[in-house]
Amino acid sequence: MNGLMLIARREIVTQLRTKAFVIGLLVTVLLVAAVSYAPKIMGGDSYTLGTVNSQQLPLERAAPDAEFEWRTFPDEEAAKQAVLAGDVDAALVDNARVLTDGEIDSQLGVLLQSVHREVKLGEAGVNIPPLQIQSVGADARYEGARAGIAVVLVLVLFMLIIGQITMVAMGVVEEKGSRIVEILLSSVRPWQLLAGKIFGLGVVGLINMTAILVVGLIATSVSGLSADFPPGMTGLVVGVLVWFVLGYVFFATLSAALASLVSRQEEVSTVLTPLTMTIMVTYFVSFYVVNNATGLLATVLSYVPPFSSMVMPVRMAATEVPLWQVGLSMVAMVVAASAVLALGAKVYSRAVLRTGARLKLTDVLRAK
């Protein structure tokens, strides 16, 4: 195994062993699972109805999303008590009257009336074909699901990238501040050390990301939520993983380069401020894009690195993006990440052995 892989392996093993990683992973996985079930728990109307000497109406045929529960009461008085106590939303008496507590829920009222009418007409031999609904606008069926997926994705991308690049920065400073670099750099080259660290912590991030996606997919299919998902989920999942890697490489390299300017852990957050601000801006822009996925801002920023690393996956989730656009944007991001890698490796290898006071980025770049 060469130096780079050994360094990466150490990072992975060290991270996976920490309590913080295990707990963090558990918490995110539980959160994702909970989110996958949440719409099921909160959403969908459900009604409890009573009957007295009446037939149950086939309401679910008219409202497939809602749930109906029926109870039978022996007489009108019992039904009235149940309505007043709130045990049932309404009670149907003698196939003719509906008892309610005050005004009836308007949707339920319309449902009861129309289904009742249909049943009666059917009995009289009249058959009315239901109206055919035809949309002339965009396919809006999956809009809600798409927006939901996009919101979750951008949050996960943001949290994982911020988390992992902070790890990179702290690792760089740990080695610089404690002078471990002096020993490391007498046996590996600076770029190997840098690349090994970024790679190792990236794998840890990818493990996290994969766990979240897998749990999300399983949980939504178990909860039945995935029935509402738009087609092309596999493409989206793969896309998100690629975007995570690209965004991570870009930001992690900058993070390592900036961190190599300081020698103490307390200085890390200060020196990273410009970078964390950029990521925050990217995050907020992506959040805005969730609801304006076809706007000009969304389209333009989905090509501009590093914004594209979060805006494009959000666009992909929120609307349909032609493959060539995704490809073009990825190429741009790869180019940007490579440029950042070259620059970052230069800064890092020049700065990492210069312990002491915080170095200026311009000085490091200017030095021969």
Added chain:
Amino acid sequence: MLEISDLRKRFAGGPEAPEGKVALDGISFTVRPGEMYGFVGANGAGKTTTMRIVMGVLQADSGEVRWQGRPLGYDDRKRFGYMPEERGLYQKMKVAEQIEYFGRLQGLGTGEAKKAAADLIERLGLGERRNDAVQALSLGNQQRVQLAVALVHDPAVLVLDEPFSGLDPIAVDALAAVLQERCRGGVPVIFSSHQLELVERLCDSVGIVSAGRMVATGTVSELRAAESGTLRVVVRDATPGWADGLPGTVTIEGDRHILATTGADDQEILRRAMKAGHVEYFGAEQPSLTEIFKEAVA
């Protein structure tokens, strides 16, 4: 053979000292295979700077380090063992794991690294701490781990910056034994130290630096030859004033007069001492390294 020739290094100064600071002003010495080389000098003399340049952690402004006749390169350095002045270990990593990790980085296979680490842990008396995190160890024990890291890959050259500082006498002996063993195996060893008796005891050759220059370098006996020794005479029940007019100093301890002098006519002194009283001791003493050092950097 490791040849260090005419190293020069100036550190850039800050705004208040724009001219900078000359740390090395022509450092040259040679360490042969199987030679233990002691590198001594006052604080700030330039020892650490020299060693960092040898290890490639710092670039010299001019001068050269050669190994086996060729300029020292990255691949050669990989086979060096280095102990930096500022100790650096992963605080949360376990002792054995850490030594193995550095062994692997320096090119050992998994099995080799395990075995080498286990041997060193035993030799350096860390057996009971092998599965403790480094941060839980005392300073001296952390130091032992640091040494193990420098030694684990059976290095071709050892460059150790103050390896003995902070060790208890038992650990000093253990380390000295390990170094002597490596040395006998043909490895050149350079170490810096402020414990001059130790350097005198262990080293074949010594280099003395002062303000970035080599003021003396050579074997201990060569350095001694350059200095004349001290003549010491102990006379019991001597007549007071017997040594008046002789160079050197007389100290009186009870009924003994002790004369210490350099460069005087020893036969003349012996005659006068025998006349003055009962001569208990008469001998020329070798200068200690401490004396040579003080003389050299004065």
